[in-house]
């Protein structure tokens with residue numbers, strides 16, 4: 045089995061586009077469709093033919109290019125069953141536990157409601173890669189537009205079950221502002237201090253900070269760290285349940 049090729053490119057103001065390619069079969073997927081013209085240009089540069097779109101959720105910067113790409117390539121659109129009505133051109137509706145195949149590569153689907161009610165993520169376990177859309181960001185998580193804190197916390201628990209070495213491909217470059225917030229709520233976290241400095245250097249050099257490793261997120265992402273005594277002290281919830289610490293952290297970020 046050939047390795048899963050992952051081609052990443054910046055698009056729109058702060059999104060990342062992803063093309064996945066299986067050399068043996070030629071199968072090629074776009075994870076979300078922030079911009080059909082840019083995705084078409086990236087496909088042409090690679091010499092790849094689009095066979096699939098894997099949507100994470102319905103927002104326009106994720107599914108807005110679906111119909112144009114389907115019209116020009118005839119690709120198959122895979123998306124969340126729970127939100128099928130809002131995924132333009134959807135052909136295959138998937139949900140928790142379903143497996144999506146791209147050539148010989150297989151991704152398991154997880155329902156991760158919170159940012160939207162039908163958000164899903166794709167975990168390519170053998171490739172140690174996951175496409176997490178707007179559920180998790182480097183040192184951050186998605187805003188709760190359509191879900192409750194309890195739903196989002198439950199969704200993040202699923203990601204936390206994956207191995208440390210999993211690479212998380214999130215959909216936005218929000219890392220530097222996320223780091224500023226993270227430091228405000230967990231100022232004593234040494235790993236976070238060091239990571240924030242690294243991120244500042246990367247961004248100053250125009251480099252991406254995505255993908256991120258799950259191990260790094262466990263160590264530095266305040267939305268995955270409700271057990272942190274530093275965090276609990278800062279937000280004045282020393283003895284609260286984890287989900288309540290998560291909820292307050294998310295609310296503070298909204299106002300940051």
Ligand SMILES: [Zn+2]
Nearest residue numbers: 101103159178
């Ligand atoms: Zn979104």
